[in-house]
Amino acid sequence: MTTDHGYPAVRMYIAGEWVQGGTGRTAPVVNPATEKPVGDVPLATADDLDRALASSAEGFKVWRATPVARRTEILHAAADLLEERAADIGRISTLEQGKPLRESTGEARRVSGTLRWHADDARRAYGRIIPSEPGTLLSVRREPIGPVAAFVPWNFPAGGPMRKISSALASGCSIVIKASEETPGTAAALVACFVDAGLPAGVINLVFGEPAEVSAHLIGSPVTRLIAFTGSVPVGKLLAGEAGKVMKPSLMELGGHAPVIVCADADPVKAARKAAQAKFANAGQVCTSPSRFLVHESLIEAFTAEFVKAAEAVVVGDGLADGTTMGPLANERRLESVERLTADAVRRGATVRTGGERLDRPGYFFAPTVLTDVPADADLMSEEPFGPLAPIVPFTDLDEALAVANSLPYGLAAYGFTESAATAERLVEGFEAGILSINHCGGSVHEAPSGGFKDSGYGREGGPEALDAYLVTKRVSHLLAG
CATH class of the missing domain: 3.40.605.10 (Aldehyde Dehydrogenase; Chain A, domain 1)
Incomplete structure (x- = not known):
């Protein structure tokens, strides 16, 4: 029936x-x-x-x-x-x-x-x-x-x-x-x-x-x-x-709050495209969703520009409609949460590069959002967004980036981009997370284990x-x- x-x-x-x-x-x-x-x-x-x-x-x-x-x-x-x-x-x-x-x-x-x-x-x-x-x-x-x-x-x-x-x-x-x-x-x-x-x-x-x-x-x-x-x-x-x-x-x-580290030797355009695709999948409502983007200062402008381009190309709409690539958030609670996190970040000095607001239509729709200049004390940097929010912040030293990545009580997923095998191994050893992906933002697979560390x-x-x-x-x- x-x-x-x-x-x-x-x-x-x-x-x-x-x-x-x-x-x-x-x-x-x-x-x-x-x-x-x-x-x-x-x-x-x-x-x-x-x-x-x-x-x-x-x-x-x-x-x-x-x-x-x-x-x-x-x-x-x-x-x-x-x-x-x-x-x-x-x-x-x-x-x-x-x-x-x-x-x-x-x-x-x-x-x-x-x-x-x-x-x-x-x-x-x-x-x-x-x-x-x-x-x-x-x-x-x-x-x-x-x-x-x-x-x-x-x-x-x-x-x-x-x-x-x-x-x-x-x-x-x-x-x-x-x-x-x-x-x-x-x-x-x-x-x-x-x-x-x-x-x-x-x-x-x-x-x-x-x-x-x-x-x-x-x-x-x-x-x-x-x-x-x-x-x-x-x-x-x-x-x-x-x-x-x-x-x-x-x-x-x-839950988690997955960090992404884009190292100095990475291709910023490729990294941004792959990271954005993963970020906006299921409207960001994924426990392993990349949600804190730590980008080497030499690449941050190129990475951000490509990420914004990818975000603005997302077609938001009813999941049953042809051409939709991102649906609504699941409920009013999620919509209110991403609105609150965005407003808090902006109040503390963050810049909205694209998105940043709910869409003016029926349904729990929120625009794919990219923020820069996000301060460390913004709620978005410590609270899992579980929505289509992407804060991008620069770093100068890889050890510094790993310290920021590991500073939260979560340890579910982490992502890194680098062209160096040695740097990749530093990321693998340095990340405190149970699910690691290097040079992509892959999801779970049947044949390998998934699970978290810490909280x-x-x-x-x-x-x-x-x-x-x-x-x-x-x-x-x-x-x-x-």
Whole structure:
């Protein structure tokens, strides 16, 4: 069933059934390009959450006992469906999140690769036999940790949930996932692919609701064995603290404020083009988005001129419209935040080279913005903008630039541009970040880990490391009968 907008009638998935919820409570889902509702999202009650948890406990028993070859077969079948439905999923995502349809559809296609990678990597979750005393068999086994409670934000409606779902299911865990109430349709469409692929009831449960209520209920339940969260640093610290009170491990992929260092020997035009393309992707609403541009003083004019040119070439509009290259911000909160950060920077002496204001039209649109002469005490230099703001500041010495880059409590992503292998290695060794890109601003890939240092979280998603949090290591010492 769909609405007049082509948006689906969203339901939760609990205990193998698509349900509205115990009381029928809902919240509107708003298209950020029009500020108009396109549908509703059901909100779970405590009883709904208890049903999801009980179902997850039973689902775990079934799924962990399912041979890995059969689990992989089901997950690959789900990946096939994801590929077939990518265009439909992308449209849903654009309606509720705003990003251009090309970005949304590409994201929907990429998650099938995420799922395939983790499904295949489950076959390589090896234990080992350890040489030991005569008559003793000493081994190490890796087993699924148990039911997982996962929480994901709205900025990547397909990619965020799939990272958690694919890792959990590949490891043999069940999962209760609370997706964002702002982008519920995409999450429901993903779950439908697993259901239609034959995933046993209870292995995955999808809920929505009041975030604080849902998180407290799921974390506090004795059913839950692992907490997996992607989101802001303050919320991540809160959830990690709640998990710690009940001695539950957690996986935290939190925010950042990614520095970009453009060294004296870099090509400023190429660097600006690549950095601008990454900056304005998803309207800057990416936790790894480049957001502080530290440029050698000899290159800053050429870099800034090209960056401004790239910003002014961005076509801002409804993500469903042909030619749009940047959609709206996701909600009024984001719009108010980037307005505040821009005004603060200007008040402290920054110069707006282009943009700097919301667009005069319906929707949460803000112009791609480039600022120079931004002082170190501007809020923009210490607070993650999560929007299309690009502050550019000069430096004279690379050690000075690295000190500025590492001065914040975040350590998620960092970027550097240089033509020198030796300088590149200085950047790699000097950056305090878990995700580094040299001479480009690449995103996450299935085959390699992503994660942060310091306040940006702990644990890794992607690559062989992705399954570590979802598996427990069991040492077995077996004295053989003599």
